Amino acid sequence: MKEMEQVTLQAEIGSMSEQGENFQVQLEGSLRRMLADNLVTKVVQSKPEKQPLDDCTETIIHPECLKMDKSGISADDFTPPVSGACKFIGSLHSYSFFSKHTRERSSLPKEQLERKRLRRTMEPSCSSNTGDQNTTLTEATSTSSLTAIPQKPPQTISASPADLTPKPATEAVVGQKGETDANPMSINEVIMSASGACKLIDSLHSYCFSSRQNKSQVCCLREQVEKKNGELKQLRQKISRSDSQVRKLKEKLNELKRINFPFLNNLLSQDGGQYLLHLHKTPQLNPVIEPLSWMLGTWLSDPPGDGTFPTMKPFQYLEEVHISHVGQPMLNFSFNAFHPDTRKPMHRECGFIRIKPDTNKVAFISAQNTGLVEVEEGEVNGQELSIASHSVARISFAKKPHVEQITRKFRLNSDGKLEQTVCMGTTTQPMTQHLHITYKKVTP
Numbered sequence: 001m002k003e004m005e006q007v008t009l010q011a012e013i014g015s016m017s018e019q020g021e022n023f024q025v026q027l028e029g030s031l032r033r034m035l036a037d038n039l040v041t042k043v044v045q046s047k048p049e050k051q052p053l054d055d056c057t058e059t060i061i062h063p064e065c066l067k068m069d070k071s072g073i074s075a076d077d078f079t080p081p082v083s084g085a086c087k088f089i090g091s092l093h094s095y096s097f098f099s100k101h102t103r104e105r106s107s108l109p110k111e112q113l114e115r116k117r118l119r120r121t122m123e124p125s126c127s128s129n130t131g132d133q134n135t136t137l138t139e140a141t142s143t144s145s146l147t148a149i150p151q152k153p154p155q156t157i158s159a160s161p162a163d164l165t166p167k168p169a170t171e172a173v174v175g176q177k178g179e180t181d182a183n184p185m186s187i188n189e190v191i192m193s194a195s196g197a198c199k200l201i202d203s204l205h206s207y208c209f210s211s212r213q214n215k216s217q218v219c220c221l222r223e224q225v226e227k228k229n230g231e232l233k234q235l236r237q238k239i240s241r242s243d244s245q246v247r248k249l250k251e252k253l254n255e256l257k258r259i260n261f262p263f264l265n266n267l268l269s270q271d272g273g274q275y276l277l278h279l280h281k282t283p284q285l286n287p288v289i290e291p292l293s294w295m296l297g298t299w300l301s302d303p304p305g306d307g308t309f310p311t312m313k314p315f316q317y318l319e320e321v322h323i324s325h326v327g328q329p330m331l332n333f334s335f336n337a338f339h340p341d342t343r344k345p346m347h348r349e350c351g352f353i354r355i356k357p358d359t360n361k362v363a364f365i366s367a368q369n370t371g372l373v374e375v376e377e378g379e380v381n382g383q384e385l386s387i388a389s390h391s392v393a394r395i396s397f398a399k400k401p402h403v404e405q406i407t408r409k410f411r412l413n414s415d416g417k418l419e420q421t422v423c424m425g426t427t428t429q430p431m432t433q434h435l436h437i438t439y440k441k442v443t444p
């Protein structure tokens with residue numbers, strides 16, 4: 001009977017070894033791929049939240065899950081992407097034993113199955129369903145001649161790291177050689193085969209490990225971003241504090257200007273302190289220049305002026321005009337032209353307009369940035385001033401052709417706009433219109 005039993009067992013062992021090998025080959029292929037896919041998808045997911053370690057150990061506590069990696073990640077660092085993978089891996093353990101058990105049960109006689117059941121209780125299980133395994137194992141060891149020492153699977157999270165360090169399967173299974181029975185190698189083969197599958201399954205947790213490393217990098221980057229955000233926030237606060245300080249200083253400066261330097265504002269203004277002496281009292285218009293009072297004010301071209309001359313392409317320009325007085329019997333003026341697109345300053349001139357007292361005779365004295373100085377004289381009639389060049393002079397290196405004659409006409413139109421028309425004759429061209437422009441008044 002014993003011999004028959006041994007023969008049957010050997011046949012069984014052979015079949016189990018074969019199945020174990022096949023199982024390993026299958027795992028190498030499809031399961032690794034599935035697991036890798038699973039992990040990649042999960043690792044890519046952002047915002048990991050902490051999950052209890054139980055997720056990882058629901059089926060079995062895997063030593064790899066509890067070891068510290070190089071970057072200091074502990075078992076506590078398991079997160080949903082990893083724990084899902086661990087679950088999956090754990091479920092493979094139950095498959096490796098349970099399904100094999102089911103398949104064999106249907107093909108073996110009852111008596112053999114009974115013996116197998118007894119033997120299986122002492123097999124090194126790597127599934128979590130090992131609640132009373134130790135008890136069963138003790139019983140089996142005392143009643144059976146098969147005495148291989150199974151690897152003791154870690155049971156709880158509180159297990160010490162030493163307990164949880166994975167042992168090589170062979171070492172764990174073959175363990176104490178002296179306790180094997182008449183056919184120790186065969187039984188070891190079975191155990192090694194099954195343990196090999198378990199080991200292979202456990203080795204899949206290396207994916208968990210690498211995903212943990214990825215997670216560690218993500219955490220590290222997130223920490224850096226949070227740190228930078230904190231710095232940015234501090235900088236913003238500093239800037240806003242500086243802004244408010246600048247505002248306060250400006251207010252103080254204005255206050256000081258008002259109290260101690262009543263003329264400072266005007267000195268710093270665009271007019272360059274033109275009205276400096278008249279801050280305290282508004283100058284009275286000198287009655288002599290009353291006939292020209294319609295010219296007073298600041299004027300802006302509206303629309304842009306038109307420039308023409310036979311020698312040049314027609315052009316447009318903007319112009320700002322200031323005509324003022326300081327109580328003297330004359331007007332002060334400045335004409336400042338700008339390019340309509342670039343706003344670059346172009347032609348500029350400034351000077352005075354005088355009236356011969358008790359007459360309508362007007363003298364127009366102008367200095368231009370082109371190096372031209374001219375005096376035009378004429379008459380004011382109502383709200384129209386017509387003048388013509390009386391004398392023209394220029395700098396020695398003035399651009400040619402030189403202007404020889406100039407005429408101007410100013411008029412206040414019925415719509416309140418000021419209009420100016422300039423004609424000139426040069427050394428090459430007879431008297432021709434050069435400029436025409438209308439201005440609207442922007443200040444009194």
Ligand code: HEM
Pocket residue numbers: 307309311312315317337338346347372400401402403406422424426428429434435
């Ligand atoms: C009464 C005042 C002005 C006089 C006497 C004057 C005189 C001249 C003269 C002699 C020329 C050369 C013409 C030629 O090459 O044949 C010239 C050209 C020109 N002027 Fe005037 N001009 C006056 C006002 C202005 C104003 C207000 C502008 C406005 C931007 C202007 C824009 C130009 C331009 C763009 C040219 C052609 C390019 C150049 O030669 O610089 N001029 N002007």
